[in-house]
Amino acid sequence: MAYKRQIDRLPIPPKDATIHNVTCHYCIVGCGYKAYTWDRNKQGTLTDNAFGIDLSEQQGADGTWMAPSMYNVVKQNGKDVHLAVVPDHDCVVNSGLGSIRGARMAENRPSTVTGTQQQRLTDPMMWRYGVLQPTSWDDALDLVAQVTARVVTEGSEDDLVVSMFDHGGSAGGYENTWGTGKLYFESMKIKNCRIHNRPAYNSEVHSTRDMGVGELNYQYKDYELTDTIMIVGANPLETQTNLFLNHMVPGMRNGARVIFVEPRRTVSVNASEEVAGKDNVLHLQINTGTDMALFNAILTEIVAKGWVDKDFIANSTFQDGIAQAEDAGHPAALGSIEEAMKACTMSLDEAAGICGVDAADIAKAAAWIAEPKDGARRKCVTAYEKGIIWGNDNYRTIGALVNIALATGNVGREGGGVCRLGGHQEGYYRPSDAHVGRPATYVDQLLINGGGKIHHIWACDHYKTTLNASQFKRVHKKRSDMVKEAMDAAAGGTREDLINAIVDAVNKGGLFVVDVDIIDSQIGQNAHVVLAACESNEMNLTSMNGERRLRLSEKYMDPFGNSKPDCLIAAGIAQHMERVLNAMGKADYAAQFQGYDWMTEEDAFMDGYNKGNPEVTYERLRAMGNNGVLEPVVGFENGMLVGTERLYSNGEFGTGDKKARFCAAGWRGWQAEGKAEEQAKYKYWINNGRANIFWQSQFLDQDNDFIQDRFPFPFIEMNPADMADIGVGPGDLVEIHNANGATQAMVYPTATARRGETLMVFGSPAGSQGNVINPGVNELVLPDYKHTWADIRKISDAPATAKAISFKSKEYKSA
Amino acid sequence: MQTLLSGNLWEDYMSRCTKLVDVGRRQFLRGGSVAAAGLATAAVLPAAQAKAAPANAQVDYPSNRLANVADLTVNEPMDIEYPDADSPGALIKLGQAVEGGAGPDGDIVAFSTLCPHKGWLLAYNSADSTYNCPGHFSRFDVEAGGQQVWGHATQNLPQFTLRVDDKGDIFAEGASDLIFGRPSNVL
Ligand code: SF4
Numbered sequence A: 001m002a003y004k005r006q007i008d009r010l011p012i013p014p015k016d017a018t019i020h021n022v023t024c025h026y027c028i029v030g031c032g033y034k035a036y037t038w039d040r041n042k043q044g045t046l047t048d049n050a051f052g053i054d055l056s057e058q059q060g061a062d063g064t065w066m067a068p069s070m071y072n073v074v075k076q077n078g079k080d081v082h083l084a085v086v087p088d089h090d091c092v093v094n095s096g097l098g099s100i101r102g103a104r105m106a107e108n109r110p111s112t113v114t115g116t117q118q119q120r121l122t123d124p125m126m127w128r129y130g131v132l133q134p135t136s137w138d139d140a141l142d143l144v145a146q147v148t149a150r151v152v153t154e155g156s157e158d159d160l161v162v163s164m165f166d167h168g169g170s171a172g173g174y175e176n177t178w179g180t181g182k183l184y185f186e187s188m189k190i191k192n193c194r195i196h197n198r199p200a201y202n203s204e205v206h207s208t209r210d211m212g213v214g215e216l217n218y219q220y221k222d223y224e225l226t227d228t229i230m231i232v233g234a235n236p237l238e239t240q241t242n243l244f245l246n247h248m249v250p251g252m253r254n255g256a257r258v259i260f261v262e263p264r265r266t267v268s269v270n271a272s273e274e275v276a277g278k279d280n281v282l283h284l285q286i287n288t289g290t291d292m293a294l295f296n297a298i299l300t301e302i303v304a305k306g307w308v309d310k311d312f313i314a315n316s317t318f319q320d321g322i323a324q325a326e327d328a329g330h331p332a333a334l335g336s337i338e339e340a341m342k343a344c345t346m347s348l349d350e351a352a353g354i355c356g357v358d359a360a361d362i363a364k365a366a367a368w369i370a371e372p373k374d375g376a377r378r379k380c381v382t383a384y385e386k387g388i389i390w391g392n393d394n395y396r397t398i399g400a401l402v403n404i405a406l407a408t409g410n411v412g413r414e415g416g417g418v419c420r421l422g423g424h425q426e427g428y429y430r431p432s433d434a435h436v437g438r439p440a441t442y443v444d445q446l447l448i449n450g451g452g453k454i455h456h457i458w459a460c461d462h463y464k465t466t467l468n469a470s471q472f473k474r475v476h477k478k479r480s481d482m483v484k485e486a487m488d489a490a491a492g493g494t495r496e497d498l499i500n501a502i503v504d505a506v507n508k509g510g511l512f513v514v515d516v517d518i519i520d521s522q523i524g525q526n527a528h529v530v531l532a533a534c535e536s537n538e539m540n541l542t543s544m545n546g547e548r549r550l551r552l553s554e555k556y557m558d559p560f561g562n563s564k565p566d567c568l569i570a571a572g573i574a575q576h577m578e579r580v581l582n583a584m585g586k587a588d589y590a591a592q593f594q595g596y597d598w599m600t601e602e603d604a605f606m607d608g609y610n611k612g613n614p615e616v617t618y619e620r621l622r623a624m625g626n627n628g629v630l631e632p633v634v635g636f637e638n639g640m641l642v643g644t645e646r647l648y649s650n651g652e653f654g655t656g657d658k659k660a661r662f663c664a665a666g667w668r669g670w671q672a673e674g675k676a677e678e679q680a681k682y683k684y685w686i687n688n689g690r691a692n693i694f695w696q697s698q699f700l701d702q703d704n705d706f707i708q709d710r711f712p713f714p715f716i717e718m719n720p721a722d723m724a725d726i727g728v729g730p731g732d733l734v735e736i737h738n739a740n741g742a743t744q745a746m747v748y749p750t751a752t753a754r755r756g757e758t759l760m761v762f763g764s765p766a767g768s769q770g771n772v773i774n775p776g777v778n779e780l781v782l783p784d785y786k787h788t789w790a791d792i793r794k795i796s797d798a799p800a801t802a803k804a805i806s807f808k809s810k811e812y813k814s815a
Numbered sequence B: 001m002q003t004l005l006s007g008n009l010w011e012d013y014m015s016r017c018t019k020l021v022d023v024g025r026r027q028f029l030r031g032g033s034v035a036a037a038g039l040a041t042a043a044v045l046p047a048a049q050a051k052a053a054p055a056n057a058q059v060d061y062p063s064n065r066l067a068n069v070a071d072l073t074v075n076e077p078m079d080i081e082y083p084d085a086d087s088p089g090a091l092i093k094l095g096q097a098v099e100g101g102a103g104p105d106g107d108i109v110a111f112s113t114l115c116p117h118k119g120w121l122l123a124y125n126s127a128d129s130t131y132n133c134p135g136h137f138s139r140f141d142v143e144a145g146g147q148q149v150w151g152h153a154t155q156n157l158p159q160f161t162l163r164v165d166d167k168g169d170i171f172a173e174g175a176s177d178l179i180f181g182r183p184s185n186v187l
């Protein structure tokens, strides 16, 4: 039986409720919301309320409505207050639309009154007496600094391994990436570091950047102004929901056609067919991993037909052969279009054979992208995401896609752009990472091979979001257990005894783990010190969305318990490092840890982002409200920040000579090690993807009854005939297993899934798909998470909770 | 000192109700008007009120006859309005017993048909017994308690509590979730 909220009325925000600007902190789209807070003993009336509408009337479709999930009681300046977080009709990003994630921001706040999100950490914790015990900030930070200072001075900074988020929204943002960046890239020069979702510290889109095309170059409005929308390896209705609904759908209604390049039929394909009509949607359902061959054939066709933008190529792209040769840091040569075509040329028929789609459909895609329309250039906006970012041959595949946009002049122009769709919002502001090098260290392998002595982890849960996770977990646990045993043995002794015991253990192969997070994460089970962080709106937080729209999402409640913003935690570590190093007589090194006298997150913002962007202050961003300003900010006029509608609109690109480069993206089959063998050996392709319901909020939703009721177990989508083959029914639990490891999921029958092709939820806390992914990466250590093959066997009949749920198709079906 | 249902306040309230009844929007309120007082009257209490006014902690729902069991055809939703005329819903006989189903066969259910995402009117797909939203593609399974199969709503479909009497008359007497577009299910 479906979860019932059993709520039949809600408090009404009064007219004088305090209103705060909120940018949804879950996904990249960054929808605008208004947060209303008001005193516990006050309420508005049906006719006199903060919404300014007559609530005694039934509101019509698209009207303002506060759903129960948009309400909570939270602490503000130490007092319990009512909270309502409601989508903002005036925000151009979402125009009043919420999503199943963002519209639950309020109920996903920690509340001691309503009991929501009690999984949130309230205090630092330290491994003591065989368990993690709560303690004070000073106690926890002192131990972190004592051990870290000892290890990096007795050895080197390379003994400190750091996993740290690089994103905006959530608990990231310019404040927190700066705090952590200043600590590890300025006070120290940590090179053994990685990002939250991949095993190295690297860009996910090196090639497009090397080609001079930053990956977020358009604005969302371009979808409404274009002739063709090309979506590659992405499922925007689920993962950029209100971008799809509020910009792509209007684009289709304005007449845009849509091309999907994607092995799976997604709900985005279905919804596009509903809106644009089947004739205006071309789904190139390619064999997985063959995107580059398809792009090369499309480019070849466009060149052959003479549909290229000659002026753009002549004026804005590199002309003289090779600009960058292929080498260890560049998995393909970059240069002129002629040079690129030497590697990229591929016939329609050859590509059809590789990709498993009709040559005629490839030609049709080329025409939809580039054939002049009524004598004028056709406009095409291209969007891509994890299907190719975490797919086969990342560098060349993305390069091959960007080639098409460059050849047709679809960058920096209205209705154009070739962009990532993105995951989190962005919010990266750090000192140079040049010392990390390229290729960067494969940090997971370093740890597996016994490297590193200390592991600082900032809001990363490698248990859920890494590849080769089975082995990683085994080793990480074993190494951290060595330190736990040493700490247990030193119990009751002095602080010095404890530090000596830890240092001794890490010198024998142990790993001292410091985990900074907002919840008790799975990798946090291996931690010796846990530091409790807070999230967006429990602090002020600045980020930009997928069209570079910068907003300040305002603080409207207190951090839970004694938790703190990450930037202030980083500052605390730095201050303790300075003190400890001075006590050790290392005054010079200690001095590197000065400059963290921040009282608030705004201080961190001013110390970092504002120094590089002096026009941008909290006060000015607050005034810009939920529509903010498109980065880069280029001025301040008439009380408004002045931004940039599109990048490269002057035809100058992000290279030394301002000329964009084409990528010599030669097709070479499976690039990463072990993929071809695995494909030959196992029966099922284990694709992974995200689900609308908890994408970017799953860490909180593991403690959300509405969500857990819908999916008590992470699903694996399977074709019904495949289910029959292994004798399973809807809701049955299966084990997915191969030589890399094993994991589990609940079977969700999916008629549109092709035989032998399954889909699991990425990053699930209750069935990590990473367990079965091999360690293969590209030359720049980008993981190929998407390519895993395994066998599947039944574990059990559907548990009672799984039996009760709906297993119907996820596709909208008009009556 | 006035009690909740006396004096000017009550007159205000009644005149408002009467007006609505006049324009034909409150036909379901008979027998439910006192129950409906909870939120509406509390909301207009004068600020100077010295003594706290009593108000029920829970909304009282009208008991409205929707249909007779004999009126229903399997898998053909009947349009209903509950708890009042502004709140469209559907009464469905599914043909097989479901958890929470009413009637002699345990297969009768009723739901609000305003999408709890942004309030578009849902359309029934009889092929797989789901309600589908033309607004933004959400869908709800009436055979699984109105569970959102896929979509943007942050709750399942509000399900109406049904009672079937000896004569086979079906009454709605409550709702499981807040109905789109209102701060209280009973306005
Ligand atoms: S689409 Fe993304 S940003 Fe918008 S409300 Fe949903 S989760 Fe938040």
Ligand code: FES
Residues within 6 Å of the ligand: B115, B116, B117, B118, B119, B120, B133, B134, B135, B136, B137, B138, B151, B152, B153
């Ligand atoms: S109104 Fe139903 S999905 Fe949006």
